[in-house]
Amino acid sequence: MRVPVAVKVGAFALFVMGTYTYYANSIPQIQSKPPAELSLEGGNVTPAQxxxxxxxxxxxxxxxxxxxxxxxxxxxxxxxxxxxxxxxxxxxxxxxxxxxxxxxxxxxxxxxxxxxxxxxxxxxxxxxxxxxxxxxxxxxxxxxxxxxxxxxxxxxxxxxxxxxxxxxxxELKLPGDAKAGEAIFTGKGGCIACHKAGKIGASPVGPDLSQIAKIQTPDYLMRKILDPAGAGTVAGFPKGVMPPMFGQTLTAKDYMDLVAFLMTLK
Ligand code: HEC
Ligand code: HEC
Missing domain, CATH: 1.10.760.10 (Cytochrome c-like domain)
Structure with a gap:
């Protein structure tokens, strides 16, 4: 029996998301706090402050x-x-x-x-x-x-x-080659026709993705690529314009490389 590609990519995506979540949750909290961290606990702070x-x-x-x-x-x-x-x-x-x-x-x-x-x-x-x-x-x-x-x-x-x-x-690394993902973004995936991503692209058809990794999780990006409508239509943009067939046209490797590339956009 042949398994449709969309199902394979979908199942693979679920597996990667599960693994990602598992590792994200199991990483020991050893990293020291980022420098810009604000701490007000224990101090006397006025409402204005x-x-x-x-x-x-x-x-x-x-x-x-x-x-x-x-x-x-x-x-x-x-x-x-x-x-x-x-x-x-x-x-x-x-x-x-x-x-x-x-x-x-x-x-x-x-x-x-x-x-x-x-x-x-x-x-x-x-x-x-x-x-x-x-x-x-x-x-x-x-x-x-x-x-x-x-x-x-x-x-x-x-x-x-x-x-x-x-x-x-x-900083957790997703399995995927960001450089190869950029090539999918500009080439086979055709994302660049509708999206700006840092130095590349300029199209206003879809949202500017230049800072997408600052505001979104890998699992949102994964869902959005496979099922644009199911992930919710970004306000201010038309419904049904982002193509729904990437699960069929991209290989599992293309897909992971693409997500790795998107995660560098911050
Ligand atoms: C024909 C135009 C078009 C193409 C091609 C296209 N998109 Fe989109 N994309 C859109 C539009 C329009 C939206 C906003 C509406 C929506 O959410 O569906 C969007 C939304 C998104 C979002 C959500 C952005 C946010 O701010 O939350 C991501 C991520 C995204 N696209 C990634 C991609 C990737 C990766 C590709 C290539 C595999 C791609 N898109 C190809 C038109 C396109
Ligand atoms: C990825 C985009 C995104 C980011 C980043 C984001 N929000 Fe939102 N926020 C939304 C959207 C979309 C809604 C409306 C849908 C909803 O209610 O969840 C919303 C709703 C809200 C609401 C409810 C607004 C209302 O009128 O009821 C508040 C409050 C809010 N956001 C505050 C924040 C704050 C503060 C931050 C920064 C720490 C933030 N948001 C970051 C997208 C975002």
Whole structure:
């Protein structure tokens, strides 16, 4: 019996994703903390200082601005202007603070209408914020039209537990040759017809992938290539334009090389 190529590539992808997740979770958390790590626990911080620290996190380590803009519609994600007041009206009985924290830690729990489920959990790689950073970020978002009342204790103690090893996890090498993947991107895969990726490409048909590894996980990229519609259509772009047949046209090696290349885009 012949197994269709799409099934083979799909099964292979699931296997690689499983292995990746297994190793990512089993890596000992020995890596020392990245230098830019913010720690506010135990200190006396005023709400104003907290908001300022949160704004800094939003613009730098949080990478939020690659998807969100404040007072301006970004392509990938909702405008966060006024989120501090809007957040209290999303679900009956849920405070603004609780909604904001949920949006950061379980982005899929409630989806803003018209947007796909593509926001990564901010305390997991690649963003991997720690508990202080999530606390400060919540204060900053509350400050956008609302009242800053978040306490460190509002952020679950488990937050960022996996982020301490974020550096190690992020450096984990996927099986795949990035150089060969770039050749698939520009050649056989034809991705370059629709996507910019760092120095190569220029097309506005699909999203700019130049920083995709800063904001997305390998398993999202793998899913997106095999099943573009199933992975959710990026806001601001047309549905059904990204071709759905890469599972048939790429070999398993092409596919892994391509993902390895995408993971270098940061
Ligand atoms: C890969 C793109 C992406 C990144 C990176 C990202 N987000 Fe999002 N975010 C989204 C999308 C898409 C939505 C809407 C779908 C949903 O509700 O999950 C969203 C929703 C939200 C919401 C709920 C908005 C509302 O109007 O209810 C908040 C709050 C939020 N994001 C904050 C952040 C913060 C803070 C960061 C940085 C730490 C961040 N996001 C990083 C894509 C992203
Ligand atoms: C005919 C144009 C076209 C081609 C060819 C194409 N894409 Fe896309 N791609 C799109 C469009 C349009 C979107 C945004 C809409 C959507 O999410 O489906 C997209 C979205 C994506 C995203 C999600 C980006 C994000 O910000 O979350 C990734 C990743 C991606 N494409 C990778 C690829 C790769 C890798 C290839 C080559 C194997 C490829 N695309 C080929 C049009 C294309």
């Amino acid at each position: 907290l908001v300022k620290a949160g704004e800094e996190t939003f613009k730098t380590k949080g990478t939020c601005e690659i998807c969100h803009r404040i007072g301006q519609k970004g392509t990938r994600a909702p405008d966060l202007a006024g989120i501090g007041s809007r957040a209290g009206k999303v679900k009956a009985g849920q405070s603004a603070k609780a909604y904001i924290i949920e949006s950061l830690l379980q982005p899929g729990a409630h989806l803003v209408e018209g947007y796909p489920n593509i926001m990564p959990q901010v305390d997991k790689p690649p963003i991997a914020l720690n508990r202080s950073e999530v606390w400060a970020l919540t204060a900053f978002l509350e400050s956008l039209g609302g009242t800053v009342d978040v306490k460190l204790d509002d952020i679950p103690k488990t937050v960022g537990a996996g982020a301490a090893g974020g550096g190690a996890t992020a």
